Amino acid sequence: MSGTFIGMPAFPVAARDAVRDGTLRGNLRHATHTIRAKRAAAVAEVSDWAELREAGRRIKDHTLRHLDRYLVQLEEAVTAAGGTVHWAADAEEANRIVTRLVKETGESEVVKVKSMATQEIGLNEALEAEGIRAYETDLAELIVQLGEDRPSHILVPAIHRNRGEIREIFAREMSEWGRPAPEGLTDAPAELAEAARLHLREKFLRAKVGVSGANFMVAETGTLVVVESEGNGRMCLTLPETLISVVGIEKIVPAWQDLEVFLQTLPRSSTAERMNPYTSTWTGTTDEDGPRNFHLVLLDNGRTDTLADEVGRQALRCIRCSACLNVCPVYERAGGHAYGSVYPGPIGAILSPQLRGTGSEIDASLPYASSLCGACYEVCPVAIDIPEVLVHLRERVVEGGQVTRAGNKVVLQPAKGHAAERAAMRAARWALTRPGALRTGQRLASRTRRLHPRTLPGPGRAWSGTRDLPPVPAEPFRDWWQRTQGGKGAEK
Amino acid sequence: MSSRERILGRVRRALADVPKDDTPYERAVARDYLREHGGRTVEETVGLLAENLADYRAAVHRTDPAGLAGVVAGLLAARGASSVLVPPGLDEDWLASTEVTRVMDRAESTPHELDRVDSVVTACAVAVAETGTIVLDGSPDQGRRRITLVPDHHICVVRVPDQVVSSVPQALARLDPARPLTWISGPSATSDIELDRVEGVHGPRTLEVVLVG
Ligand code: SF4
Numbered sequence A: 001m002s003g004t005f006i007g008m009p010a011f012p013v014a015a016r017d018a019v020r021d022g023t024l025r026g027n028l029r030h031a032t033h034t035i036r037a038k039r040a041a042a043v044a045e046v047s048d049w050a051e052l053r054e055a056g057r058r059i060k061d062h063t064l065r066h067l068d069r070y071l072v073q074l075e076e077a078v079t080a081a082g083g084t085v086h087w088a089a090d091a092e093e094a095n096r097i098v099t100r101l102v103k104e105t106g107e108s109e110v111v112k113v114k115s116m117a118t119q120e121i122g123l124n125e126a127l128e129a130e131g132i133r134a135y136e137t138d139l140a141e142l143i144v145q146l147g148e149d150r151p152s153h154i155l156v157p158a159i160h161r162n163r164g165e166i167r168e169i170f171a172r173e174m175s176e177w178g179r180p181a182p183e184g185l186t187d188a189p190a191e192l193a194e195a196a197r198l199h200l201r202e203k204f205l206r207a208k209v210g211v212s213g214a215n216f217m218v219a220e221t222g223t224l225v226v227v228e229s230e231g232n233g234r235m236c237l238t239l240p241e242t243l244i245s246v247v248g249i250e251k252i253v254p255a256w257q258d259l260e261v262f263l264q265t266l267p268r269s270s271t272a273e274r275m276n277p278y279t280s281t282w283t284g285t286t287d288e289d290g291p292r293n294f295h296l297v298l299l300d301n302g303r304t305d306t307l308a309d310e311v312g313r314q315a316l317r318c319i320r321c322s323a324c325l326n327v328c329p330v331y332e333r334a335g336g337h338a339y340g341s342v343y344p345g346p347i348g349a350i351l352s353p354q355l356r357g358t359g360s361e362i363d364a365s366l367p368y369a370s371s372l373c374g375a376c377y378e379v380c381p382v383a384i385d386i387p388e389v390l391v392h393l394r395e396r397v398v399e400g401g402q403v404t405r406a407g408n409k410v411v412l413q414p415a416k417g418h419a420a421e422r423a424a425m426r427a428a429r430w431a432l433t434r435p436g437a438l439r440t441g442q443r444l445a446s447r448t449r450r451l452h453p454r455t456l457p458g459p460g461r462a463w464s465g466t467r468d469l470p471p472v473p474a475e476p477f478r479d480w481w482q483r484t485q486g487g488k489g490a491e492k
Numbered sequence B: 001m002s003s004r005e006r007i008l009g010r011v012r013r014a015l016a017d018v019p020k021d022d023t024p025y026e027r028a029v030a031r032d033y034l035r036e037h038g039g040r041t042v043e044e045t046v047g048l049l050a051e052n053l054a055d056y057r058a059a060v061h062r063t064d065p066a067g068l069a070g071v072v073a074g075l076l077a078a079r080g081a082s083s084v085l086v087p088p089g090l091d092e093d094w095l096a097s098t099e100v101t102r103v104m105d106r107a108e109s110t111p112h113e114l115d116r117v118d119s120v121v122t123a124c125a126v127a128v129a130e131t132g133t134i135v136l137d138g139s140p141d142q143g144r145r146r147i148t149l150v151p152d153h154h155i156c157v158v159r160v161p162d163q164v165v166s167s168v169p170q171a172l173a174r175l176d177p178a179r180p181l182t183w184i185s186g187p188s189a190t191s192d193i194e195l196d197r198v199e200g201v202h203g204p205r206t207l208e209v210v211l212v213g
Helices: A011-020 A022-044 A049-065 A067-080 A091-105 A116-120 A123-129 A139-146 A163-177 A189-206 A232-238 A256-270 A303-307 A312-317 A323-327 A329-334 A345-356 A361-368 A375-379 A386-399 A419-432 A435-447 A458-465 A477-484 B003-014 B042-055 B065-079 B111-115 B168-174
Strands: A084-088 A109-112 A133-136 A209-212 A216-218 A223-228 A242-248 A278-283 A293-299 A401-405 A408-412 B059-063 B083-086 B101-104 B119-122 B126-128 B133-136 B153-159 B181-184 B206-212
Touching (some): A022 A256, A049 A256, A049 A312, A084 A091, A209 A232, A232 A278, A256 B168, A312 A386, A323 A345, A329 A345, A386 A401, B042 B206, B059 B065, B065 B153, B126 B168
Parallel strands (some): A084 A293, B083 B101, B119 B153
Antiparallel strands (some): A278 B181, A401 A408
16 A cells, blocks of 8 residues: 555554644544534435445445456446556556556646545655656645645545644645635635635646546446546546546446445435535546546455455445544544554554555554444444454454465464453453353453453553553443343333 | 456455355345335425425526526526537527527537636436436537536526436436436535535536426
């Protein structure tokens, strides 16, 4: 994945610093709470949400289980429609392909639609190294790019910035990149948006090459879909002569009809709207309408390794709606940067260590960036059981075992410095396979809960040094279940 | 070995656990979600479209075929438009009452030329009531994708009730995936600054939908 985050401290350290940053926490809290409430209302509007969610899960699962077939079908359909398909095994290869394609046009600048895949491979940096300037055109991405910052949210990458900070960045940096910010710019959102409009329009109107990702690719028809709000996507997809789309191989759906599920669940889950302002679909090239050359770069970069993990592969169902970020209590406090990857929040905690492996300290720490409260699973429109994968990955970090890296099976050694987790895992497994002991332990813990410390003594200290111990409930779950017959019976 | 073969090989090895006789696509997904939400009369569906369009800050106007040219002329005048983009197949009657300079949609026009035009008038392929969405498919009465993108003012005419469907599933079934499609729900908008919604960043900041029936 991107070099942007190399050298990031492990999650607990980064999170501790972030939590101390009052402005950041304020910005994040406001944003996540607003969007959370709106999403719940948007979801409540459709009475068949559960069925749509289940259909989405099944479509994606089915596709993943036959991914080779659908990839070949997609390639044929895109080619038949006038596009060219390229395959990239890793970030380096993808960057090489895109750089070559841009150079072949003779251009030295490109306009970009926000895309997680191109961030993941560090495309902007790779292009820059070859003398090609990439302009991010999504308003939030522009804020991030001008501020020489990193995105911190999937959908609202500048969620950590407030209007005052944005005004600052625009006034200071816009002239470096093109049209300067207007004199006397205030921090009113409408004025800031207008400044961005003028600044970027200049670039759109002269752009010869556009670079995008895609939300979906339809295998049956070779159609690509981009879902957006501002129209910068439409600008990049239709004004340039050449369009290059870099898309992860997991973004396929089999049939045109499948879009009826995701075009309902994605907007409601992400921006809490019935429908986002703009959705564009294109199938290859169209005569005299839009780009004359269309290139699709299919990106692996760790996805096939993730696919090889029977528990972890469900992470590839993700449609990047970001609902899980907005409900996550850990994300809300730590912010997106602490995750050290373009994929922050709960999905990042399971996706990044799978795409990149758990070799680095930050990746080994990510499966612990969660309280396992399960809120992320509840909101996920494709029902990814994030807590299940987190626990699975924790076990892998602690115990080691067989994994697939770059297509090869390798045996992972237990991560260093996780002795305490290893002991805890063993104890957990021992207890979980002995229900009687678990029950006794829980009861005991309940009765003595007033005496419980917030940190663990002895060898557990390292573990609890970066976590607050959860308070022990007054009554063990099992007892409550029996007493109330699973909540059905009247509370006695 | 090419990267294509390498990636496909990795996929196949990764899926070694999937049985050969795995459930086929037709049976893998239970499509027991709704085709539309709630029961409505045709008139109620059109009403819902108007309501949802307005909710997303599109201006909605209703008229009958005889009144259409007047409404379009009025909207262009109110805007102070001096030029209007016209797709090749647009019904000439729609612009019969206005003197505003016509700019034909041509492949040769540069984006800068389009940027100097004030307004654009198009038809649509289908409109979705539940979401307040109009869909353009590049047919002759809708023109190239860029003409509804660059000018700041878009007037879209929807024939009701025949172009209106209730839901997203119904809309997809009517559309041809081979055509370039643009789904528009309200004017361009952003919520990137403290999640405050601001209309209009890059696409038209004013969207006016005329329901004709
Ligand atoms: S994991 Fe689920 S909730 Fe989170 S971004 Fe992906 S699809 Fe959305």
